Amino acid sequence: MAAPLSSGDDGIFEQLRKSQDTKVGEEKARAVQAQEYARYEKAQRRLGELIEANSTLPCTISSIHILGAGNTRPSFLKRIFDPILSAHKDRPYTLSEAIREVSRGVTQLRKLDIYHEPIPLSLTRPDPTNPSSTPTDIDVYLNVREKSRLILKTGTDVGNAEGSAYVNALGRNIFGGAESLNLNAALGTRTRSAYQAYFETPILSNPDLKWEVGGLASSTQKPWASHEEVLKGGWMKLKWLGKGGGRHELGYNGVWRQVTGLAGDASASVRGDAGDSVKSSITHTWARDRRDNPLLPSRGYFNKSMLELAGWGPLQGDVAFGKAEVEAQGALPVSLPGVKGASGVSFNTGLRAGLLYPLPLGLESESTPSRINDRFQLGGPADVRGFRLSGLGPHDSKDAVGGDLYAAGSASFLLPLPRVGIERPFRFQTFVNGGRLVALKQRHKDGTDGEKVRRTISSTVAELGNGLPSMSAGFGLVYAAPMARVELNFSLPLVLRRGEEGRKGLSFGIGINML
Numbered sequence: 001m002a003a004p005l006s007s008g009d010d011g012i013f014e015q016l017r018k019s020q021d022t023k024v025g026e027e028k029a030r031a032v033q034a035q036e037y038a039r040y041e042k043a044q045r046r047l048g049e050l051i052e053a054n055s056t057l058p059c060t061i062s063s064i065h066i067l068g069a070g071n072t073r074p075s076f077l078k079r080i081f082d083p084i085l086s087a088h089k090d091r092p093y094t095l096s097e098a099i100r101e102v103s104r105g106v107t108q109l110r111k112l113d114i115y116h117e118p119i120p121l122s123l124t125r126p127d128p129t130n131p132s133s134t135p136t137d138i139d140v141y142l143n144v145r146e147k148s149r150l151i152l153k154t155g156t157d158v159g160n161a162e163g164s165a166y167v168n169a170l171g172r173n174i175f176g177g178a179e180s181l182n183l184n185a186a187l188g189t190r191t192r193s194a195y196q197a198y199f200e201t202p203i204l205s206n207p208d209l210k211w212e213v214g215g216l217a218s219s220t221q222k223p224w225a226s227h228e229e230v231l232k233g234g235w236m237k238l239k240w241l242g243k244g245g246g247r248h249e250l251g252y253n254g255v256w257r258q259v260t261g262l263a264g265d266a267s268a269s270v271r272g273d274a275g276d277s278v279k280s281s282i283t284h285t286w287a288r289d290r291r292d293n294p295l296l297p298s299r300g301y302f303n304k305s306m307l308e309l310a311g312w313g314p315l316q317g318d319v320a321f322g323k324a325e326v327e328a329q330g331a332l333p334v335s336l337p338g339v340k341g342a343s344g345v346s347f348n349t350g351l352r353a354g355l356l357y358p359l360p361l362g363l364e365s366e367s368t369p370s371r372i373n374d375r376f377q378l379g380g381p382a383d384v385r386g387f388r389l390s391g392l393g394p395h396d397s398k399d400a401v402g403g404d405l406y407a408a409g410s411a412s413f414l415l416p417l418p419r420v421g422i423e424r425p426f427r428f429q430t431f432v433n434g435g436r437l438v439a440l441k442q443r444h445k446d447g448t449d450g451e452k453v454r455r456t457i458s459s460t461v462a463e464l465g466n467g468l469p470s471m472s473a474g475f476g477l478v479y480a481a482p483m484a485r486v487e488l489n490f491s492l493p494l495v496l497r498r499g500e501e502g503r504k505g506l507s508f509g510i511g512i513n514m515l
Contacts, residue, residue: 164188386472
């Protein structure tokens with residue numbers, strides 16, 4: 001005999017009903033979105049047919065109307081579309097030219113990231129009874145839907161020997177000119193606290209030319225070097241898109257740093273750099289990304305360079321150096337016999353190198369030695385796999401004290417998983433990677449300061465190529481999440497130098513730009 005339903009059973013049925021209602025609502029939303037895209041595609045096809053049939057027809061753009069942009073300043077949009085109007089042109093457009101010019105303006109709107117996709121475009125003839133209109137006039141209408149002006153996200157991250165929880169708040173189009181204000185806060189096991197805020201705005205309504213100003217405060221434990229680092233400071237950046245497609249950033253950074261919270265067994269090198277320092281520097285970053293997928297590339301290349309000048313001349317502060325880093329990555333698809341079309345298999349390579357060049361502080365004549373919080377660190381599951389965090393390079397006792405010159409490289413094959421398909425963001429990888437991180441050798445005694453530094457750099461570069469680099473090989477699984485790349489690998493160190501720390505076995509890594 002069946003048992004009577006209890007109140008708990010009623011709750012179960014209620015939950016099932018709510019779950020079903022939620023699924024129905026999601027299905028309806030997807031159906032509405034599909035219908036909207038279908039209507040948009042139909043309108044685009046009709047527009048394409050119209051253009052093809054009348055591509056050489058003379059026309060003049062008399063007005064451009066943007067509907068639905070209630071939170072965007074008209075003067076901001078006017079800078080984008082005013083130059084397109086025929087009133088500012090010496091001759092009339094052909095219809096195809098008019099559509100091309102308006103499409104460029106629509107592309108600018110998309111880059112601002114304040115409107116939903118798609119942005120429908122329609123053309124109409126003005127009222128013929130209007131005495132100011134001509135037979136060739138057309139009016140352009142753009143129908144936009146503004147994105148939410150406030151976004152709040154919370155979540156957790158686990159990876160690279162750290163767990164953290166974060167809160168992110170984004171204010172978008174806050175003054176009606178595509179400005180954004182981004183606020184971040186995070187608490188973690190290694191990054192005890194991190195707070196960051198920055199404001200970004202386009203210059204002259206140009207989404208490819210932006211200005212950014214921000215500030216940060218953080219406290220991070222660095223167990224590989226027996227200390228905690230506290231940072232407080234700010235920055236300014238000018239960002240623009242170059243003619244060749246490369247992205248540039250020119251900025252100024254002013255940061256107060258503190259090496260504190262030393263462990264009881266901290267080495268003499270770490271204790272020597274303990275205390276406060278101020279870094280005042282200018283930086284330039286250039287990057288060009290031609291990969292089909294930045295997190296899981298199968299073809300294309302990526303190049304990046306970073307330059308930093310700190311403490312030299314009028315920059316002041318109490319650290320002085322020149323710092324340069326370069327990075328290159330490439331991916332090639334691999335064809336398989338018997339497989340038609342894309343196989344999903346790709347061969348990837350990566351190379352990184354960096355140099356820290358000591359400079360005189362301010363107007364002094366003698367260059368200053370580098371500090372632990374300015375030197376390079378190398379090794380870890382998101383870096384040179386098969387080694388502990390900062391496991392490569394110079395060590396003082398158990399502390400990784402960093403180096404002034406490094407080079408690292410990797411080669412890997414990415415293969416689709418059986419029964420998963422090449423379109424899914426999962427891959428099996430096999431890899432070999434390695435690198436070397438060295439400190440500047442003892443400075444030469446003879447000559448001027450510049451000559452001594454150059455000789456020291458030369459001998460350090462020679463040391464970099466002395467013998468095999470530290471190397472490891474392995475295999476694992478890769479998942480391209482929406483915001484980062486996640487790896488679970490088994491690694492085996494092959495070459496390990498004295499004092500360095502390898503890691504045999506499984507490792508878990510999360511990163512955006514992994515080697």
